[in-house]
Amino acid sequence: MLFSFNPLLLPWQIVLLLILLLLPLLFRMKRGFLNSSKAKTRPLGPTLAKTPKLINPNAPDKIDKFPIGKRNVEVPKGYDSNLKIKECDPHGGSTPNAMTFTSVPINADDDQPITECFFFPGSKEVLMKMGRGFPKPLRQPAKPAFRLNEKPGMLGSLTSSFLFNFFPGMGMGLFATRALKTGDLILSDRPLYVGARGVGVAYPPSLTWEQYQQLALNELEKCVKVSVMRMRPEAKEAFMALKNSHKEDGSGPIVGIIRTNALSVDGLRPGVKDETKSYSAVCKDISRLNHSCSPNTQPCWNLPSFSFELFAVRDIAAGEELTFQYVDVECSAAARNKALKPYDFVCTCAACKDPKSDARRAAIRSLGAPTVYTWVFNMMSPDDFVSAQCRRQLALIAREGLEHLTVYYDLMESMLENYITLGDAQEASEWAVKMDKCTWVDKPVDVKALLDPTSSAYQKHPLWRKRADGPRARDLQGKMQELAALANRDGIIRPYAMLMM
Numbered sequence: 213m214l215f216s217f218n219p220l221l222l223p224w225q226i227v228l229l230l231i232l233l234l235l236p237l238l239f240r241m242k243r244g245f246l247n248s249s250k251a252k253t254r255p256l257g258p259t260l261a262k263t264p265k266l267i268n269p270n271a272p273d274k275i276d277k278f279p280i281g282k283r284n285v286e287v288p289k290g291y292d293s294n295l296k297i298k299e300c301d302p303h304g305g306s307t308p309n310a311m312t313f314t315s316v317p318i319n320a321d322d323d324q325p326i327t328e329c330f331f332f333p334g335s336k337e338v339l340m341k342m343g344r345g346f347p348k349p350l351r352q353p354a355k356p357a358f359r360l361n362e363k364p365g366m367l368g369s370l371t372s373s374f375l376f377n378f379f380p381g382m383g384m385g386l387f388a389t390r391a392l393k394t395g396d397l398i399l400s401d402r403p404l405y406v407g408a409r410g411v412g413v414a415y416p417p418s419l420t421w422e423q424y425q426q427l428a429l430n431e432l433e434k435c436v437k438v439s440v441m442r443m444r445p446e447a448k449e450a451f452m453a454l455k456n457s458h459k460e461d462g463s464g465p466i467v468g469i470i471r472t473n474a475l476s477v478d479g480l481r482p483g484v485k486d487e488t489k490s491y492s493a494v495c496k497d498i499s500r501l502n503h504s505c506s507p508n509t510q511p512c513w514n515l516p517s518f519s520f521e522l523f524a525v526r527d528i529a530a531g532e533e534l535t536f537q538y539v540d541v542e543c544s545a546a547a548r549n550k551a552l553k554p555y556d557f558v559c560t561c562a563a564c565k566d567p568k569s570d571a572r573r574a575a576i577r578s579l580g581a582p583t584v585y586t587w588v589f590n591m592m593s594p595d596d597f598v599s600a601q602c603r604r605q606l607a608l609i610a611r612e613g614l615e616h617l618t619v620y621y622d623l624m625e626s627m628l629e630n631y632i633t634l635g636d637a638q639e640a641s642e643w644a645v646k647m648d649k650c651t652w653v654d655k656p657v658d659v660k661a662l663l664d665p666t667s668s669a670y671q672k673h674p675l676w677r678k679r680a681d682g683p684r685a686r687d688l689q690g691k692m693q694e695l696a697a698l699a700n701r702d703g704i705i706r707p708y709a710m711l712m713m
């Protein structure tokens with residue numbers, strides 16, 4: 213019927229015939245194109261292809277973590293991306309929808325440390341906006357403050373270099389070479405490497421989740437290898453000498469080192485809100501810091517100098533080991549050790565061994581810093597209401613060695629404001645001095661003008677003598693006290709019980 217010789221139907225019959233004849237040809241062309249080496253190649257360098265979408269319906273809809281523990285997963289043949297590297301313009305910006313390899317600084321002097329970077333689009337532009345003087349020279353303390361040493365294992369000081377091989381303990385660690393004061397700068401370290409925490413890899417439906425994870429690890433290894441190959445010989449040697457606690461979970465040698473030693477760097481992916489916004493940074497020295505649940509230092513990212521600055525968060529004795537926290541340390545010892553699993557050690561710090569520490573940390577976690585604002589005109593509460601609470605909490609935090617927490621700084625600020633409202637510039641200035649030493653705090657309050665108790669900045673402060681001078685408040689206080697005394701006499705309510713209302 214379709215192809216009868218009815219002259220009226222002839223034109224569309226011809227078109228249909230042509231389509232049928234051409235169809236196998238089109239089909240062959242399409243398959244041929246997809247099979248070509250061009251389609252399979254995901255060029256690296258300036259153009260690491262578009263981040264492919266997850267196409268497996270079983271893919272978790274959140275960003276998952278790489279595996280830990282012993283694993284031996286093979287990715288079936290044919291899934292390799294066969295990455296190709298191309299040169300890019302070092303002075304140019306990012307390529308849209310592509311990853312960028314770049315160095316910071318681009319033209320370094322021989323004695324200037326260099327970071328090799330593996331960036332998402334947009335990050336290079338953040339650095340380009342930093343202006344001509346970027347990156348600023350590294351700040352260093354006047355006298356060297358640390359050394360890298362072997363950390364004795366179970367055999368303590370008896371552990372010689374020979375025995376060290378059999379009882380490795382924590383491996384290497386950083387130690388203070390002199391007594392350090394709270395807030396002292398210990399060192400600045402421009403990372404050897406800063407790069408993406410993962411790359412988008414297509415998830416073919418034919419792979420299991422474990423195979424996909426392995427594929428993603430393999431792809432990331434290929435990318436980060438490019439950065440390591442770009443390093444100067446001595447930087448490459450320092451990088452490859454770092455500890456690797458991911459030798460058996462499918463991580464390649466470079467990804468393993470990154471997973472063991474990386475600190476996170478924020479602020480280089482403007483507008484990106486989820487956890488992929490941060491990058492992994494690996495440093496020559498700071499990556500040698502061991503973990504403690506009561507850390508005595510804090511590394512702070514300093515974008516203008518493109519470096520981590522390490523600060524003492526409390527006084528540190530000469531010879532003491534320098535530490536920082538790898539995980540959230542306000543939670544219980546069990547939760548901390550679970551989070552530390554990727555680092556392949558069990559923490560034996562004093563807090564982990566003290567059965568009462570969990571309760572103290574739970575209290576620290578639940579208490580915020582009391583604010584002066586609800587108390588300042590509340591004459592039902594005593595003058596030391598805020599300061600007594602603050603002192604208790606500050607002592608609890610110091611007892612647990614958690615001075616790095618933001619709440620510790622917030623408590624000092626409440627103390628400062630407390631004494632300002634009471635008109636006690638002498639006491640207030642002592643807290644201003646303490647706050648000023650918290651060099652590790654992100655966005656600190658400017659207290660410079662309040663360091664001197666005789667400064668006119670006190671009289672100009674909006675809270676100055678607000679509690680001490682409030683005549684109406686004083687009047688109210690008298691009334692409230694009368695009321696409280698009455699209530700107490702009548703056995704209705706005790707004055708301090710009224711404070712809680």
Ligand SMILES: C[S@@+](CC[C@H](N)C(=O)[O-])C[C@H]1O[C@@H](n2cnc3c(N)ncnc32)[C@H](O)[C@@H]1O
Pocket residue numbers: 381382383384385454455456457472473499500501502503504554555556557558559560
């Ligand atoms: C970032 S590296 C720290 C430097 C490392 N010790 C070295 O020799 O280079 C992390 C590794 O150090 C070891 N480590 C860190 N803190 C530790 C601790 N508190 N107790 C035992 N081992 C620790 C673990 O092997 C961990 O995977």
